[in-house]
Amino acid sequence: MASVPSSPTRVAHGIAIYVTSHGFGHLHRTSAVVNRIPRSIPVWIRSHPNLFDPWRERLTRPVELEAHVSDVGVVSPPGDSSATDGPATLELAARVHAEAMARLDEEVDRLRERGTAAVLCDSPAVPLVAARRAGVPGFLMANFTWADIYAPYARALGGEAVRLVAELRRAYRHAAGLFRIEPALRMAWLGPAIPVGMVVHQGRDRRDELARQLGLSRRERLVYFYIGRYGQSDLGWSRLERLARRGIHFVSYDPAPVGRLENLHVVPSAAWPGGDLIASCDAVVAKAGYGTACEAMASGTPMIYPPRRGFAEFRPLDRALRSWRGGLPVSGRDFQVLRLERALERALQMDPGPPPMARDGAARIARYLTQVCRNPRGRGGGAESTP
Secondary structure, three states: OOOOOOOOOOOOOEEEEEEOOOOHHHHHHHHHHHOOOOOOOOEEEEEOHHHHHHHHHHOOOOOEEEEOOOOOOOOOOOOOOOOOOHHHHHHHHHHHHHHHHHOHHHHHHHHHHOOEEEEEEEOOOHHHHHHHHHOOOEEEEEOOOHHHHHHHHHHHHOOHHHHHHHHHHHHHOOOOEEEEEOOOOOOOOOOOEEEEEOOOOOOOOOHHHHHHHHOOOOOOEEEEEEOOOOOHHHOOHHHHHHHHHHOEEEEEEOOOOOOOOOOEEEEOOOOOOHHHHHHOOOEEEEOOOHHHHHHHHHHOOOEEEOOOOOOOOHHHHHHHHHHHOOEEEOOHHHHHOOOOHHHHHHHOOOOOOOOOOOOOHHHHHHHHHHHHHHOHHHOOOOOOOOO
């Protein structure tokens, strides 16, 4: 049983935000929401401390950063970040989930003592349980849950793995509402759903500034290039370099994914947010992650992408990119050897137009949470309404 709050008369006002430690994409999209919450409302962000510096780069308003881990995402096999090691993932996830549940009373006390008006999770489950026990409305902002991601691996393993997925589903059901962000898995088992469209940083077109910084003319074609840890050493870099003859230059983040190439340039992430870089380029070559795909669609910048084996989010992202008409899928083999000439030729002639879904989800969620904080008597009671 959770302990009695030490400050029962404190006015509920602030928002506690819990963000998964799995990757920068969740941090990136959550920051789009946080930056739209009025400064008069305190915000506490609880995430892995390794993410504190990226948070500071992306946030434009004051927040308190606090160390917290209650989920793990997925574990990839050594040297292959595009795949998932199911048994290793579920073993680690079960251990971290049990540890987080053992600390649940501490989390409940923390929410009560500081006067929390609302909890937002992207995408841990345990804080939603703490929010319910503390009498605070907890909202999940997600295009998937870890229960959805783990379910296929758990069915193959059986036993404890299946029980872990069931426990996670029970924890997620403590949410007062689901901010369903698109493109999303179905999540039909979880509700009530609050549809908000995409949650994305709308980038600024800074093409002239980018060209000057890289020493290029306006005639050169610029391609945002991000491949993560895709096994970069044996990619077909010579093919990429030959495209310099066509005036095609690639822009990535420092440090460069390979040694010096004539037409591969790097910029600092602190000065060039992903949304700005994508909006300033003519095309994108990248793996299909939520942030990159949504920023490409929001900016109208065509995107070339490979398949992602064992990545549950890929199917809804792929469907959205194809329906938008700016998505250009290529085979895993073509991507591995960087055989991209035909796809780039198509992309550089495209004008795909706006995305197939609303792109102001960050503003909608921020507005909804602000209303909850300013109307504590009605908090959590209108989860079916559209923000």
